[in-house]
Amino acid sequence: MVGEMTNNGRIRPSFPVKDLTSNEGSEYGGPVEFTREDVETLLHERIKYKSKYNYKERCENTMDYVKRLRLCIRWFQELELDYAFEQEKLKNAMEMNEKHCADLEVNLKVKEEELNMVIDELRKNFASVQVQLAKEQTEKLAANESLGKEREARIAVESLQAAITEELAKTQGELQTANQRIQAVNDMYKLLQEYNSSLQLYNSKLQGDLDEAHENIKRGEKERTGIVESIGNLKGQFKALQDQLAASKVSQDDVMKQKDELVNEIVSLKVEIQQVKDDRDRHITEIETLQAEATKQNDFKDTINELESKCSVQNKEIEELQDQLVASERKLQVADLSTFEKMNEFEEQKESIMELKGRLEEAELKLIEGEKLRKKLHNTIQELKGNIRVFCRVRPLLSGENSSEEAKTISYPTSLEALGRGIDLLQNGQSHCFTFDKVFVPSASQEDVFVEISQLVQSALDGYKVCIFAYGQTGSGKTYTMMGRPGNPDEKGLIPRCLEQIFQTRQSLRSQGWKYELQVSMLEIYNETIRDLLSTNKEAVRADNGVSPQKYAIKHDASGNTHVVELTVVDVRSSKQVSFLLDHAARNRSVGKTAMNEQSSRSHFVFTLKISGFNESTEQQVQGVLNLIDLAGSERLSKSGSTGDRLKETQAINKSLSSLGDVIFALAKKEDHVPFRNSKLTYLLQPCLGGDSKTLMFVNITPEPSSTGESLCSLRFAARVNACEIGTAHRHVNARPLDYRLSLG
């Protein structure tokens, strides 16, 4: 561009040509700059003059031209100097840049080598990760396959079991009807036997009666013939006497006629008559007695007739009965035959039942094995997924609670996938279905519950951090699940059972060279204040606000362990010692009566067992932690009926439980910030919730219809917890001895 020349970015002004032609050198004392055109104009400039011979003018003009030429030369020289300086500067800069470049090159080479190494390492890692991934995928595939197979086997076993059960039910039904028939036949047989024997008795009695009656008849007949004979005699006598009397009368007439003659004869006759009269009277009385006897005999005859007719009736009856007896005997024979057949059938059925029972036992064994495998696979899948596991437990109805059939709001699905894992809650006619890792029905015993968690206890011995906590509304059975019912060994809770298992396993692992050290601590969080439940200083335990901020402060160290400053830690050697400590802690716990529970826990109870194991032969070290937590009951303020201090407690409980929910949901959503510090409970449990722990939550439910709303809240919370992935727990194994300080996790 004309008039522009760059020098390090600077714009040079155009040379004022006019001025140059008209002015002298000193006038250009300031910095004068030339453009290319200026220089060319200057070089091609012809010295102007008015007169060829005006030497002065020519000389002046020439001088001016020379001056300008000098100026131009000076400008060139300056410019050259500038350029030389600039060139030097650039040279230096270039050298420096070259040096810098060389340095950079060296650095780059070093960096490149380093990066190459890193890339190599990453490639190796990537390859090993890929190998591991492939391995895990094949394992997962194998696990899925075996799960599928196991499912199929289970379905097959279940269908077989159903068929067997059906067959069994059918056979049992048949057996029952056969038994009933046998029973009926037996009863009939017995009845017939009784009837038969009674008939025989009756028959023999009748025979006796008949014999007696025959004898009586014979005797009566004899008497009658005797009487008839004597009557005949008497009649003859009477007739003779009557004849005599008539003859006497005739002779009396004769005698009357011969009265006088025969007075003596009459007197004698009178005597005679008197005698005869006496005789007659005697005979009359005799006749009368005989007549009476005859009537008696007649009566007797009637009785005899009656007896005879009775006899003939009875004979007929006997004949009929004998016919019946024959028919019954025939029937009995037939019944005997069918009984024999039935007995044979019964024996056969018994045998087939025994066989079916055997098959059923076999199928049940297979089912148990399948269930065990399923559980193992489920556990593996859960571990791979890194979820918090959730078990649901429904407590039985207590006395005084509404147990009517219509009021039932909880049911358990029986479909194959949901069996033992599903729970349906009915509220206002709407059914809410949930599935957890396990659902315990009200009849489940403490032992049944413990069996399901015993593997987790084993994990703690193997060097894992394990955390089990019970969540649920007040009065739903959290303390019962964790601690059990004091004084009843069958109703011991999870905490004493866990410790028994740990002490037993410790004993059995001794033969393999393992030695374990166990340390226990117990604390409660009451109104956001930590209380040491094993402290022997009662005042310190109960004082709410007297705790210095330094005391019982929760501290997490770099290796993920949690310590509670100045908390009492006890070395334990037997489960008896732990029971004693648990009793001590239970006495120190904050409990109170609420509208929902007579003995309500008003604080979160945290039992911690630190397990440090060392194997002398392998020099292996494990450090596990078992945290067992009985949370305070969740409850609505309106329902709890709390006022005053109880209201304060309830508010503190609800706040910390909602913080627990916030933490879990932040983890579930994989948020950057997880609000562990919002409550003492969540801060204390940070390592358990944050991933490096095997965590199990019990959600306790009451079947009381009036608690359906609370139960639904608890189940919804538990379902969200169940869906929450917190990462995979790691085993804490070391080759060198560890620091034996107690930590919560």
Ligand SMILES: Nc1ncnc2c1ncn2[C@@H]1O[C@H](COP(=O)(O)OP(=O)(O)OP(=O)(O)O)[C@@H](O)[C@H]1O
């Ligand atoms: N599975 C069960 N079998 C028999 N009784 C049970 C069962 N679960 C709970 N109970 C009884 O129900 C009552 C309330 O149980 P518990 O005190 O354990 O409830 P909780 O959830 O700990 O209550 P809170 O939160 O108020 O402390 C107790 O009398 C307990 O014995």
